[in-house]
Amino acid sequence: MIDKQSNLYKQLQERDQLHVLKFWDELSAIEQDELTRQLESIDFSLLDEFVNMLQQSNEMSQEIEACEVHKRCECNHHQEVGEAMIRKGELGVLTVAGGDGTRLGWSGPKGTYPATPLSGKSLFQLIAEQIVYAQERYGVTIPWYIMTSVSNSELTKSFLLDNNCFGLDRADIFVFEQKQVPTLDEHGNLILNTKSSFVTNPDGHGGIISGLQQSGALAEMEGRGIQYLSYVQVDNPLARVVDPIFLAMHAMDDDSSNEVSSKCVPKTNSEERVGVFCKKDGRVSIQEYSDLTDEQASETTEGELTFGAGSIAIHMFSRAFLDQIASSLPWHKARKKVAALEGECNAIKFETFVFDVLPMAADSLVVQVKREDEFAPIKNANGDDSPATSQALQASRSRRWLIEAGIDIEDGAEVELSPLSGASPREINVSEIPNPIKSGQQHVV
Numbered sequence: 001m002i003d004k005q006s007n008l009y010k011q012l013q014e015r016d017q018l019h020v021l022k023f024w025d026e027l028s029a030i031e032q033d034e035l036t037r038q039l040e041s042i043d044f045s046l047l048d049e050f051v052n053m054l055q056q057s058n059e060m061s062q063e064i065e066a067c068e069v070h071k072r073c074e075c076n077h078h079q080e081v082g083e084a085m086i087r088k089g090e091l092g093v094l095t096v097a098g099g100d101g102t103r104l105g106w107s108g109p110k111g112t113y114p115a116t117p118l119s120g121k122s123l124f125q126l127i128a129e130q131i132v133y134a135q136e137r138y139g140v141t142i143p144w145y146i147m148t149s150v151s152n153s154e155l156t157k158s159f160l161l162d163n164n165c166f167g168l169d170r171a172d173i174f175v176f177e178q179k180q181v182p183t184l185d186e187h188g189n190l191i192l193n194t195k196s197s198f199v200t201n202p203d204g205h206g207g208i209i210s211g212l213q214q215s216g217a218l219a220e221m222e223g224r225g226i227q228y229l230s231y232v233q234v235d236n237p238l239a240r241v242v243d244p245i246f247l248a249m250h251a252m253d254d255d256s257s258n259e260v261s262s263k264c265v266p267k268t269n270s271e272e273r274v275g276v277f278c279k280k281d282g283r284v285s286i287q288e289y290s291d292l293t294d295e296q297a298s299e300t301t302e303g304e305l306t307f308g309a310g311s312i313a314i315h316m317f318s319r320a321f322l323d324q325i326a327s328s329l330p331w332h333k334a335r336k337k338v339a340a341l342e343g344e345c346n347a348i349k350f351e352t353f354v355f356d357v358l359p360m361a362a363d364s365l366v367v368q369v370k371r372e373d374e375f376a377p378i379k380n381a382n383g384d385d386s387p388a389t390s391q392a393l394q395a396s397r398s399r400r401w402l403i404e405a406g407i408d409i410e411d412g413a414e415v416e417l418s419p420l421s422g423a424s425p426r427e428i429n430v431s432e433i434p435n436p437i438k439s440g441q442q443h444v445v
């Protein structure tokens with residue numbers, strides 16, 4: 001048995017958590033070591049905070065008001081300013097890929113999921129190829145920072161290596177792990193999932209803040225002269241990873257750089273379940289759909305939804321801003337079913353959200369983009385936001401962008417535009433693409 005005089009034993013005893021030692025005597029020496037190590041990794045003051053949160057009802061919603069939204073500016077000037085910043089080597093890419101991906105039910109890391117309609121490129125490949133394209137176009141290195149979790153970190157690294165990093169230099173990819181935190185049952189107990197381990201979950205995409213700070217990634221970026229970070233989630237194949245116009249809008253606003261900029265799309269209807277941009281205490285924030293009252297959700301101003309700017313989880317961060325965030329992000333509770341030793345169990349996961357940094361920014365810009373150009377997430381195995389809906393949206397953007405670039409596509413032809421061919425209609429190199437694209441054929445161009 002763990003020494004009853006030990007601090008660890010006392011910490012568990014004080015909190016009525018000794019049930020995790022129930023099978024101690026049946027464990028091998030190695031298993032006892034594993035359990036001890038996992039127990040030692042618990043931050044007990046955080047555990048106390050979680051248990052207290054279980055006893056509190058959700059916070060009363062704060063007053064919110066509408067916030068200003070700027071349309072994406074398609075002008076050449078912004079394109080040129082953004083391109084010049086990229087050429088100077090000031091941009092890095094940040095991807096959160098540490099989530100469990102439970103809803104999709106894919107066995108590997110979500111980034112390894114074959115996402116595109118014709119060639120089945122993985123989500124990681126889509127991001128990597130956008131970076132490869134931009135590096136060649138701008139003659140610069142664009143480092144890629146990927147957040148993983150303990151359960152998918154090794155698999156992510158080996159997937160990248162096995163695929164030759166999709167053309168990127170391994171030295172320019174920085175993979176770091178986010179923290180794990182205990183998952184609790186409804187009474188605040190740790191949940192055994194084997195006789196020698198208890199359930200934990202990654203600390204949410206907000207884990208990126210401490211992850212970047214503690215892994216040394218921020219210092220590494222500073223060394224490279226990176227000033228701006230393009231943040232995308234791994235599961236949106238339409239996310240524009242290197243977007244000169246967005247970068248220029250972020251950096252040029254009112255002659256001073258914003259600390260954060262965020263992309264939004266108009267909500268499809270008042271009930272769409274998506275977080276919306278608003279102002280709280282004068283600061284740009286995101287209100288989760290579950291915290292929006294029915295009146296707020298349907299309120300209109302000049303015929304438009306007052307809170308109709310839906311978040312698509314794409315941001316531009318100034319590195320210095322991420323570096324200076326000292327306060328920790330608030331925790332949110334989510335009810336989930338988890339596999340436990342004694343069968344499936346109703347559990348509470350505690351997570352932080354990256355958008356909680358928004359109100360910490362003195363200057364923050366919200367940019368409205370076209371949904372059909374930038375948002376086709378893969379969240380669920382079927383139905384809304386599934387591979388099928390995402391692939392249909394990807395196919396239709398490929399077709400639209402190619403036509404806009406001057407390519408004729410005959411009826412019945414299926415096309416997939418590779419990220420290696422250009423990141424927007426204006427960048428597509430039409431001389432390398434068959435024209436017309438013939439009917440009855442599948443083309444990856």
Ligand code: UTP
Nearest residue numbers: 096097098099100101102103202204205233234
């Ligand atoms: P989601 O919140 O949609 O969750 O993540 P998920 O983990 O992919 O899927 P479910 O909810 O278990 O079905 C949005 C993005 O944030 C990342 C995910 O990898 C995804 O890119 N994320 C989420 C993290 O990096 N860490 C986390 O702890 C949670």
